[in-house]
Amino acid sequence: MITMAVDAMGGDYAPEAPMEALCQAATQYTDTKFIVIGDEARIRELGGARLPDNVEVRHTDVVIAGDEEPVRAVRRKPNSSLVMAATLVANKEADVMVSAGNTGAIMAAGTLIIGRLPGVERPALAPILPTFDGRGVLLLDAGATMDASAENLLSYAYMADAYVRHVLDIEKPRIALLNVGTEDSKGNAVVKQAFALLSQSPLNFIGNIEAREMMAGCADVVVCDGFVGNVVLKLAEGIGLGLFSDIRTVLTQTMSGRLAALLVGKRLRQMRARYDWAEHGGAPFLGVNGGCFKAHGSSNARAWFMAITQARKFIANDLLHKLTVAMGERHVSVPNSELGEGRT
Template identity: 55%
Template structure:
């Protein structure tokens, strides 16, 4: 198994990805890694790389503010594009990047290419839930103007990923909507509801946003515009609540003493809503493994994304997704 890593993408690159890869590689000697990026910058983080880690020099980096498609086409020597080419050529089983999300999506489509039978791929992050199980959200921004058939494909791919990577035996699938009744929503959700209801999935019906984090389902389906808004809202609310709680617990001496007493209880709670515990968001529907790590991923988050990537490859997800789509007639 070979994992290729864009060592230059993300807020903490190359320190976080290089450190995580070296730590992970030392513990998993049978997995090979390729770090793509500035050789000097990578060696500056770790001069003595493990034997199962190699470096592929890249001449440029796609920055966060660049237009995705133009950047992918113009910067053929960038770390992200070179990583995608390794997957497309079969030299790597999966790529991981914390860089420009739009560029990763563009590289997935233009360089790696779609799976046979897939009209639109989907980004699928795991959102935290109050029961600690997490819920797979797709799409989170890859397909803004989706059609009902696209959402049906999202549901099948998400169910396979949830089952084999996240360990859910029979994933419950919900459709994000403005109400739980079958007739609710716009033309897209109404048509999608009918397709999901006739599918072989464990479809539980419509799901309102207020129930999203209650653990009601394991996979929630929506178009990329709605999904990206939900993702950013959950991240913003979570960060804001933690900041408010931190400020309240450090206001005065009494609050600080209370914080010391509450620390054993609060620590598991913070961990439950910490994005670094959930790894990356797979870009499902491309003909190769493609994992998007959070842009602000630290070494622990990168390590989780690498572990998630290993499970993706070990479970032969591409073949299983193709089989599920073919069996269900969702291609």
């Protein structure tokens, strides 16, 4: 039996979107118990007669807002939906939590309340970014840690390797380092040092990758620091939204545009779907000592459902144990690197 804590108060479309997804998921995943946290009256209203047996409700009306300072908010609001979800995981009442709330606050709750895996100094947010070949690429860190060291980046690579092997069934994931050029000597100080560490590791490190090639699907995992990764994520999203909005205008504003839409609308929608965040679900905070998933802040019910599905798979595949093993191997294979050292 898997137990999942669902924060029904975070994100732009809460609680409607998470509740719709939850009801669907609870019906479909009968091996999973869902503890949904939020305004009980509203949750029962939205769940209606449908609220399945494997759904339990924990009431709160405290929420952490998107613009609150994460660490302070987590410390001051133990009764917020987000902190309650993390506490359930910390107490082993739940295996995994899912929230569409404040990313920094989820990271803070993951680190301070649930804790870190042995050997992990900094967890990393690891979403799958859509690529043009349709495979997608695991990008980490997408915003959990702002000033990452080269050692942190190496840890991200070890965790991503284990995650991608077991979740995406890729035997030897191609791991690349996001950089401004493909030559070995490129990059800032931290990235150059990370290149050296990754080159010495037993991982399938394929070297530096430029952002252009990343979108073409030339790697399974792309490692970068949380500042860069977050910029990448938001830029990719912004450009996708902007271009598809422009295409929509072309296909709706004129009669010839509407005729063209009849001819190719379906294929363009398929193309858009390949580029849709909702299909790629949520993103795990790898390195947290319990399942900890972030759903996109503007998740609709579909995106929420995919995030719940992914979080369930994380536990069903025993990823926490596999990540622990991977971090153990990392410390064996690079004996000189001590935790916490090498911050540059």
